[in-house]
Amino acid sequence: MHNKTIAELALGLRNGEFSSEELTRHTLARIASLDKELNSFITVSSEHALAQAKAADERLANGNADALTGIPIAQKDIFCTNGIRTSCGSNMLDNFIAPYDSTVVSKFNSAGAVMVGKTNMDEFAMGSSNETSFYGPVKNPWNTNTVPGGSSGGSAAAVAARLVPGTTGTDTGGSIRQPAALCGVTGIKPTYGRVSRYGMIAFASSLDQGGAFAQTAEDAGLILGAMSGFDERDSTSIDKPVPDYQADLNKDIKGLKIGLPKEFFSEGLDNEVARVIEAAIEEYKKLGAEIVEISLPNSGLSVPAYYVVAPAECSSNLSRFDGVRFGHRCENPDDLEDLYKRSRGEGFGAEVKRRILVGAYVLSAGYYDAYYLKAQKVRRLISEDFKQAFEKVDVILGPTTPSVAFNLGEKADDPVNMYLSDTYTIAVNMAGLPGMSVPAGFVNQLPVGLQIIGNYFEEGRLLNVAHKYQQVTDWHQRTPQGFE
Amino acid sequence: MSLDKQDVEKIAHLARLAIDEKDIPNYAQNLSNILELVEQMDAVNTDDVSPMAHPTDAMQRLREDEVTETNQREQFQTVAPQVEDGLYLVPKVIE
Secondary structure: OOOOOHHHHHHHHHOOOOOHHHHHHHHHHHHHHHHHHHOOEEEEOHHHHHHHHHHHHHHHHHOOOOOOOOOEEEEEOOEOEOOEEOOOOOHHHOOOEOOOOOHHHHHHHHHOOEEEEEEOOOHHHOOOOOOOOOOOOOOEOOEOOEOOOOOOHHHHHHHHOOOOOEEEEEOOOOOOHHHHHHHOOEEEEOOOOOEOOOOEOOOOOOOOOEEEEEOOHHHHHHHHHHHEOOOOOOOOOOOOOOOOOOOOOOOOOOOOEEEEEHHHHOOOOOHHHHHHHHHHHHHHHHOOOEEEEEOOOOHHHHHHHHHHHHHHHHHHHHHHOOOOOOOOOOOOOOOHHHHHHHHHHHHOOHHHHHHHHHHHHHHOOOOHHHHHHHHHHHHHHHHHHHHHHHHHOOEEEEEOOOOOOOEOOOOOOOHHHHHHHHOOOHHHHHHOOOEEEEEEEEEOOEEEEEEEEEOOOOHHHHHHHHHHHHHHOOHHHOOOOOOO | OOOOHHHHHHHHHHOOOOOOHHHHHHHHHHHHHHHHHHHHHHHOOOOOOOOOOOOOOOOOOOOOOOOOOOOOHHHHHOOOOOEEOOEEOOOOOOO
């Protein structure tokens, strides 16, 4: 049952092959036996899930089921869930039970999906290896000595290990695409503004965007369709109808113009990964796509600019954690300043502290122009590069990451080296464009991700381009040993 | 830009963040490395470029100034560290 896709499970539920309750019990049993090693969940919500499954079975029996009704899913622990702890991977929120649901969670509830738990993540979504989580690192199911990527590492690992058929994630600088690549699953980050940020704990508000993980592009489209849409509670939500992502999945891609940015295939890219990506491009040629070399000349500046913009927004957003209204509070504060300082010092881990400090520094008097204003100007240049590229091509293809999964601990003490693992994903967030990662092969038995970047609101086209590839390859169907 | 111990202490105070004395050298080193990475931006001239604050350059949406939320003070205070009579408690601020 656990190897089936969401589309197959939905059919099985409708045909009465199994009930949502049976499917949910099977899912919870697999999590209980297999996740001890992986640590992909922070919270497993068994009772809540079984209640939702029973309600879903009634909906299925009554014939008013949606695509996701009765399907077990897991939420990244950044989405607030009423009555169930939302930790954001931090000691700061270890005791936090949100008094409301995020819009994304409400939408899944209305669709009748079954939430089996909250997945592990880098603390406040700051990290690329899931090692900054207060709840310990997640292990990559393909090799448990390696990282799953981050920050949505738990969501990616849980799908890779077939613990759950679909999960949500958030992507600020690659936090969906990078772990999708390292864990060998399909991940999509939509256009900025497509998915509501209401109740999604903020890291860098002008970059954060929710999205989905699944085995296939078809499933990712089902999840994305359920979570997308205008929300008046998010001031940057975009009021545009959500298309039916299943409608164009099978569209012919003959004549599709694919751009290959030369900057994504230069130094820094592992040779073996490059070979896998070139093989994927050959598949697209066979499908009739036209390959065009393009240039994104400023993309190399995306990591430097990001590490001004993201920490600046983070230092502002995380000022709300003050030990007064919610979250961790220190014992016996001397005065208000001591209360703030110690509550925050004890509540946040090292990487979060580093980013708050960088943010406070670049925003401090005298440095604003040199750092923050400069970064916003560079952001414009990065965005303009994409604008020009999309005048010539329909989609952009390249590697999602410069190498396959690295070892646990390998980069943990070297923040700058860790940051560079997002070198191909960050530019997409700076521009606010949609991006995907799909499994495209293996190097040393570890998965390689192919990144597909589209123009604004072209999620449907991305899913189509990914689906066509998945029809002629089987990389996305490979399952790690021990989790078959 | 290279940061020293005093710089880290000053920024940590601005951010109201307690940092262990023994960890300061490590933070100073890491932050200096991050700022060195960031300064790669200086390679490009941006004199005539307008800053981009938001990915789609969208305008802030406005709404009617009407109350849309209900008062849920009690529910919100259930997650507070310390409350009394509907108020959040903090150490004495005014002598």
